[in-house]
Every structure is written in C-alpha cells, then in structure tokens.
Amino acid sequence: MKKVFILIVAAVTFFTLISCSKDKNKELSGKTEIVFWHSFVASTIPALNELISKFEAAHPNIKLTAQYIPTGDALIQKLITAVQSGTAPDISWLHADYMEDLVDADAIYEMNHFIKGADGISDEELHKIYPALLQYSSWKGVLYSLPMEATDLALIYNKDMFREAGLDPERPPQTWEELKEYSAKLTLDKNNDGNFERIGFFIPNYPAAGPLGNWMVWQFLPYIWQAGGYVIAEDQSKVTFNEEPGVKALTLWKELYQSQKLNMFTNDYDIAFASQRLAMAMDGPWNLPRYEEIVKDFDYGFAFLPSGPEKRATVVGGEYLAIFKQSKNPDAAWKFLKWMISPEAQAEWSILSKYLPIRKDVVEIPKYKKYLEEHPHFKVFFEQMDYAQAQRPIDFGGLQIARHIAQALEESMLGNKDPKKALDEAAVKSNLLLKPKSQR
Amino acid sequence: MSLNKFKNYFISSYSSGGGVEKKQRKGKSDILPAFAFLSPSLILFVIFILFPVFFSFYLSFQKWNMFSSESTFVGLDNYIRLFSDPEFWQVLKNTLYYTLGTVPINMALSLFVAYLLNKQIAGKKILRTMFFAPVVISPVAAAVIWRWLYDPNFGIINYALSWVGIESINWLNDPDAAMIAVIIMGVWKTFGINMVLFAAGLQAIPEHYYEAAEIDGAGRLSKFWNITIPLLTPTTMFILIMSMIASLQVFDIVYVLTSGGPLGSTKVLVFYVYEHAFKFFEMGYASAISYVLFAILFVFTMIQFKFMKVKF
Numbered sequence: 001m002k003k004v005f006i007l008i009v010a011a012v013t014f015f016t017l018i019s020c021s022k023d024k025n026k027e028l029s030g031k032t033e034i035v036f037w038h039s040f041v042a043s044t045i046p047a048l049n050e051l052i053s054k055f056e057a058a059h060p061n062i063k064l065t066a067q068y069i070p071t072g073d074a075l076i077q078k079l080i081t082a083v084q085s086g087t088a089p090d091i092s093w094l095h096a097d098y099m100e101d102l103v104d105a106d107a108i109y110e111m112n113h114f115i116k117g118a119d120g121i122s123d124e125e126l127h128k129i130y131p132a133l134l135q136y137s138s139w140k141g142v143l144y145s146l147p148m149e150a151t152d153l154a155l156i157y158n159k160d161m162f163r164e165a166g167l168d169p170e171r172p173p174q175t176w177e178e179l180k181e182y183s184a185k186l187t188l189d190k191n192n193d194g195n196f197e198r199i200g201f202f203i204p205n206y207p208a209a210g211p212l213g214n215w216m217v218w219q220f221l222p223y224i225w226q227a228g229g230y231v232i233a234e235d236q237s238k239v240t241f242n243e244e245p246g247v248k249a250l251t252l253w254k255e256l257y258q259s260q261k262l263n264m265f266t267n268d269y270d271i272a273f274a275s276q277r278l279a280m281a282m283d284g285p286w287n288l289p290r291y292e293e294i295v296k297d298f299d300y301g302f303a304f305l306p307s308g309p310e311k312r313a314t315v316v317g318g319e320y321l322a323i324f325k326q327s328k329n330p331d332a333a334w335k336f337l338k339w340m341i342s343p344e345a346q347a348e349w350s351i352l353s354k355y356l357p358i359r360k361d362v363v364e365i366p367k368y369k370k371y372l373e374e375h376p377h378f379k380v381f382f383e384q385m386d387y388a389q390a391q392r393p394i395d396f397g398g399l400q401i402a403r404h405i406a407q408a409l410e411e412s413m414l415g416n417k418d419p420k421k422a423l424d425e426a427a428v429k430s431n432l433l434l435k436p437k438s439q440r
Numbered sequence: 441m442s443l444n445k446f447k448n449y450f451i452s453s454y455s456s457g458g459g460v461e462k463k464q465r466k467g468k469s470d471i472l473p474a475f476a477f478l479s480p481s482l483i484l485f486v487i488f489i490l491f492p493v494f495f496s497f498y499l500s501f502q503k504w505n506m507f508s509s510e511s512t513f514v515g516l517d518n519y520i521r522l523f524s525d526p527e528f529w530q531v532l533k534n535t536l537y538y539t540l541g542t543v544p545i546n547m548a549l550s551l552f553v554a555y556l557l558n559k560q561i562a563g564k565k566i567l568r569t570m571f572f573a574p575v576v577i578s579p580v581a582a583a584v585i586w587r588w589l590y591d592p593n594f595g596i597i598n599y600a601l602s603w604v605g606i607e608s609i610n611w612l613n614d615p616d617a618a619m620i621a622v623i624i625m626g627v628w629k630t631f632g633i634n635m636v637l638f639a640a641g642l643q644a645i646p647e648h649y650y651e652a653a654e655i656d657g658a659g660r661l662s663k664f665w666n667i668t669i670p671l672l673t674p675t676t677m678f679i680l681i682m683s684m685i686a687s688l689q690v691f692d693i694v695y696v697l698t699s700g701g702p703l704g705s706t707k708v709l710v711f712y713v714y715e716h717a718f719k720f721f722e723m724g725y726a727s728a729i730s731y732v733l734f735a736i737l738f739v740f741t742m743i744q745f746k747f748m749k750v751k752f
Contacts, residue, residue: 205613209704263610266592415615
C-alpha cells in the first residue's frame with residue numbers, strides 16, 4: 001500500500017515537473033523561433049498554415065509558430081497576463097482600442113523603429129497601404145502596428161427573389177430610398193397573419209454588452225458617413241454621432257428594423273439567407289466560403305452598399321500586427337511583418353484567406369488579377385475598397401464609446417426610443433471618456 | 441514521520457486528557473509535517489482563492505487597468521460611483537429577479553421529482569439520469585443548444601407553442617421574455633443536483649414514522665406535510681442557501697444565451713463585473729462591485745443561518 005502511494009506521488013511530481021519546465025531541449029538547429037498570437041476564425045486556420053509555410057520557405061532560418069486564441073476578447077486578456085509575467089509573444093494581433101494601455105505599459109515597439117532601421121522600407125512603399133488601414137494601425141498619430149489584411153462590408157442579395165418581385169437582379173438598391181423600397185417589396189407575408197415569412201433586408205441588433213455589440217456598431221458606421229457625418233470631431237474634443245447625419249442613419253435603421261418586424265427574426269442571418277427567408281443582408285468577404293457552402297439552388301450576388309444622402313461609403317477593417325518589446329528576436333519578427341505587407345505575400349494571403357489585400361497595387365500581379373476576374377463576388381469587395389473609410393481616430397475610450405453607440409441602437413430599434421434622444425444620451429456619456437484613463 | 445504518528449497526532453488532539461499534554465509537549469514538531477501534507481491543496485487555496493479575495497478588496501479602493509505596474513489609491517470613489525450608477529441598480533434588480541425566479545421553482549421542482557423517484561416506479565434509474573444530465577453538461581454548450589431552441593424562426597419551442605395556438609415569441613430578443621427564458625434554462629440546468637440531494641434526504645427518513653402515521657390514519661398529503669417536510673428541513677435549508685448563492689452568481693448561461701441583452705434586461709451582477717474587469721479594464725470598479733455582491737451574499741446567508749438555528 002505504502003509503496004503504491006509513494007509510486008503515485010513520485011509519478012505525479014515527475015509529470016508536474018516535466019510539464020512545468022520550458023521545453024528547452026527542442027533545439028531548432030540554428031533557427032530563430034518567433035511566436036505569433038491570433039484569433040482567426042477556425043475556417044481561416046488552414047490558409048494561415050499555408051501562409052506560414054510560404055514565409056518559412058522564403059526565410060529558412062526563421063520558424064514561425066502561430067498560436068490560436070479563440071475570440072479577440074480572450075486574446076487581449078491573455079496579452080495582459082503575458083505582458084505582466086514577461087511571456088508576451090513576439091507578434092500579436094492588436095486592435096487600436098487597446099493601444100492606449102499597451103503603449104502606457106511600454107509593451108510594444110513603434111513601427112518606425114523597424115521601418116527606419118537598417119532592414120526598413122521606404123516611405124513610398126509604406127504609403128502603398130490604404131491610408132484608412134494605416135490610421136487604424138496608429139495611436140495618437142504614431143504607427144504601432146501594421147495591417148495584415150483588409151475587410152469591408154458589402155450587400156449580399158438573392159437574385160431569384162429580385163426577379164420574383166419584379167426587380168432587376170443586376171441593379172441592386174443604389175440609394176437609401178431604394179433600399180427601403182426594395183426591402184418592402186421583398187418582404188413577404190404569405191398567409192396575411194401579420195408575421196413575415198420573408199424579410200427584405202437584415203438590420204443587425206445585438207445586445208450592446210455582448211460580443212456582437214461592436215460588430216453591430218461597425219456595420220452602422222458607414223451609414224453615418226453616407227449621411228455626411230462622423231463619430232467624433234476631428235480634434236477629438238467631443239463626439240458627433242448625435243448630430244444630424246447620425247440621427248438620419250439611425251432613423252433609417254429603426255424604420256427598416258421596425259417595418260420588417262426584425263425583433264421577431266433570427267440573428268443567424270446567413271442561415272436565414274441560405275434558407276431563402278431573407279433577401280438582402282450586409283456581410284464581409286471572409287464569409288464568402290460559407291455562402292458557397294450553405295447556399296444551394298439559387299442565384300445570388302454581391303453589390304456595393306447603397307449610397308446615402310451625401311455619398312457612397314463602406315467601412316474598413318482588418319487585423320493589425322504589433323511587435324512586443326519582450327520579444328527576444330524583434331528583428332526576425334519584423335522580417336515577417338515586412339514580408340507580410342509585400343504585394344506578393346498579400347496576393348497569396350488574399351487568395352488563400354478571402355480577406356482583402358492591404359494595398360491596391362496587388363492587382364498588378366497577373367495571378368491576382370486573374371483571380372479577381374474569376375471570382376466576381378470577391379471582386380465587388382475589392383473594388384469597393386475605393387469607398388472604404390476609416391473611423392476618425394478615437395485615442396481614448398474607443399471601446400466604451402462603441403458600447404454607448406450600441407446601446408443607443410438597441411434602445412432605439414428594440415426599445416422604440418427616439419433616435420435623436422438615444423444618441424444624445426449616448427453622446428453625453430461618451431464625452432466624459434475622451435481623456436486618458438488616469439484623468440477620468 | 442510515519443503515517444501512524446501522523447494519525448496519532450490527530451487522535452491526540454481530538455481526545456481529551458493525556459492527549460492535550462502530549463500535544464503541548466510535541467505540538468510544534470508535529471504541526472509542521474501536518475502542514476506539509478496539506479500543502480498541495482493549501483498552496484492552491486492560497487494562490488487562487490485567498491490571495492485574490494484580499495487583493496480584490498485592496499483593489500476596490502484603487503484605480504488599476506491591469507496593464508500598468510502601479511495603481512492609484514482613490515479611497516471610496518469606486519463605491520460612491522457604484523451607488524450613483526443607475527445601471528448598477530438595474531443590474532442588481534435583474535439579479536434578484538433571476539434569483540427569486542429560479543430558487544423557488546428549482547426547489548419545488550426538485551423536491552417533487554425526488555419524491556416521485558423515491559417511489560418504486562418503472563424506469564426510475566433512466567429518469568434520474570436524464571434529470572441529472574444537465575448538471576454535468578458544460579453550461580456553455582448547453583446555452584448554445586438553448587439558443588437554438590429559443591430561436592424565433594428555427595427554434596423548436598416556438599414550434600411547439602404554435603400547436604397550442606400561442607403566437608411565436610422571440611424569447612431572447614424580447615425585454616419582457618428574455619429573463620424568463622434564462623430562468624427556464626437556469627432551472628433545467630441546476631435542478632438535477634438538488635433532486636439528488638432531496639432524494640438522499642428522503643431516504644434518510646426512517647420508514648417506521650410513515651408506518652406509525654398510517655396506523656393513525658394519516659393520508660398521503662398529511663404524511664408529506666407532517667413527516668416529510670419537517671424531517672427534510674436540514675436538506676431544504678442547505679439547498680436553499682446553496683441555490684441562492686449560485687443564482688446570485690449566475691454568469692455563464694447569461695453570457696452565452698443573451699449577453700445581458702436585450703436592452704440590458706438580463707444583465708446580472710457577475711456579468712457587470714466581467715464587463716468592467718475584462719472589457720473596460722477597470723479592475724478597481726469591478727472589485728468594488730464584487731464586494732457589494734459579497735456583502736449581499738453574506739447578509740442572505742446569515743439570515744438563513746439564523747433561521748436554521750431557530751429550527752433546530
């Protein structure tokens with residue numbers, strides 16, 4: 001009995017010690033290892049692995065280890081712990097909203113450290129990247145990261161339903177008025193019981209505090225811009241989303257949401273689209289493979305978002321890579337970033353992942369040009385980048401301001417609050433946040 | 441030190457007389473090995489429970505974003521902000537709504553099921569397993585399934601309701617219905633464990649009480665009311681306290697099912713703590729909310745302990 005006990009204790013201790021010790025024996029035969037944290041969706045991971053093998057083939061003495069952290073929320077929580085305990089990765093995804101804290105903690109490099117260094121890139125080369133993306137990579141005007149890919153938002157629509165409703169399937173809605181008109185025409189109540197069997201256009205409405213709250217605000221932004229407005233004043237002295245353009249945009253959303261009784265509709269809009277219960281929605285290029293998989297037996301297309309009273313606009317997004325000061329091989333990490341932003345790598349990555357390239361000149365690569373011609377759905381997203389706009393920088397409180405906007409959207413669409421009133425209340429709360437955390 | 445000696449130490453410290461003398465003589469040298477043996481669980485307890493408990497109390501008087509190495513002392517600011525924060529009161533109300541909704545239904549249902557399963561009925565074991573299964577399912581996985589069940593267009597619940605002519609309800613997107621939906625799932629998820637506890641309590645009641653009552657001509661209801669209920673009191677009190685504590689701390693199913701929406705109608709205290717701590721990185725404020733939750737739990741538990749003492 002005693003012997004068994006001792007044996008068990010010994011075994012437990014042994015395995016604990018093994019798992020505690022860092023695997024230092026794994027000699028990489030002279031290779032430098034760099035660790036990269038990301039939260040790509042599961043369907044992108046195979047593409048990422050292929051991208052990494054391409055990078056490693058071009059840089060035989062670097063080994064790039066990608067580590068997947070599910071959801072962006074978890075990623076930032078893990079980054080905090082890692083920075084505190086000195087185990088930060090070499091490279092990580094990073095969103096501008098978190099830069100205040102990370103710069104404050106002196107955790108990440110300024111990109112100029114590398115760009116202007118010995119292995120740097122020219123200014124001209126840097127500005128081949130879409131300015132909107134460079135802006136999102138910066139905090140207080142200083143570049144702290146570089147974009148890895150771009151995304152924007154387009155309209156997906158069911159061409160068969162357009163035909164059925166007597167609309168031209170090659171002429172999706174061009175203006176807000178047409179959007180409303182088409183939505184009404186496409187919405188269907190077959191048995192006249194007051195419940196719609198089919199919805200014309202999906203307007204998202206998610207709990208403001210939930211993980212999809214930001215996604216809803218992100219989809220709302222282009223409507224403010226289309227009406228000629230901005231979320232924030234250029235000098236960041238106050239928010240402006242409660243001015244007339246913002247109110248116009250929310251009024252449109254509220255009208256569309258309530259007239260189609262979307263409060264009774266599922267939030268799984270892609271499944272609703274595939275099962276022909278929805279005619280039009282907004283979505284990003286990353287979901288193209290999903291539609292190819294789930295849409296059966298009907299004809300669908302993509303189009304630019306309709307233009308608003310003032311102009312045409314779509315929102316731009318992407319993922320941004322930062323290099324951490326705790327990295328032991330920052331120069332190797334920079335090699336990856338430098339390679340990543342090159343047109344060749346961008347073309348490969350875009351084709352593999354269905355994200356958009358971060359620079360327009362990728363189209364000059366014959367292989368990519370051919371890809372665009374062969375993939376008209378994807379091409380819509382690429383061409384729409386000409387209208388892609390970045391939100392004006394919000395150096396402080398960006399996350400909470402988005403939360404307040406989300407709450408205003410929810411209160412107005414679901415809670416039937418007057419759009420102006422809801423946005424005004426959100427603005428009052430947001431205006432208190434426009435300074436560093438230490439002064440709030 | 442041999443295991444025997446270790447055993448002696450405990451026996452001697454619990455027995456009176458000579459043991460005490462022995463303990464006084466050798467106390468110091470014996471207590472260290474005892475701690476050595478306890479150390480694996482003690483270390484975990486100290487690092488993951490005791491330290492955070494005190495550290496978060498300290499943090500509730502600080503302002504800290506988790507990133508920076510220093511925090512600023514702000515006195516009672518976090519608590520003052522809390523009591524003037526209208527959202528906090530809303531969240532507190534939601535939490536009490538959830539608790540008052542779940543606990544009574546949960547207890548009544550689990551007692552009822554335990555009582556039925558205590559009788560000899562066919563398929564008892566299968567039924568018991570079925571009722572207990574939700575307890576061991578991961579709450580996140582379960583909530584994802586329930587989200588599908590509640591879906592207004594594809595969900596089976598609305599489909600079933602349509603048979604009896606009830607208009608479809610968008611459970612998770614209706615500020616009036618969402619909390620009810622969470623409560624239903626909460627009860628489903630947790631009543632199994634209480635059922636097992638009640639079943640154990642029921643089996644501990646000696647059969648001859650019932651026999652004696654039958655001889656005196658007591659009916660089924662009278663037996664239940666006059667024998668089962670009073671003799672189950674310790675179990676009932678235990679379950680009441682534990683379910684209250686668990687309900688006031690509900691988080692995972694709310695996070696997955698409704699994310700606190702719609703219109704904040706299902707946002708509960710722990711969700712609010714999570715939001716401030718890990719989304720806005722206001723650790724001080726989040727700690728202050730946690731301590732208010734602790735105070736509420738403490739008061740509730742004390743009141744229940746008082747009642748318990750009266751009963752015995």
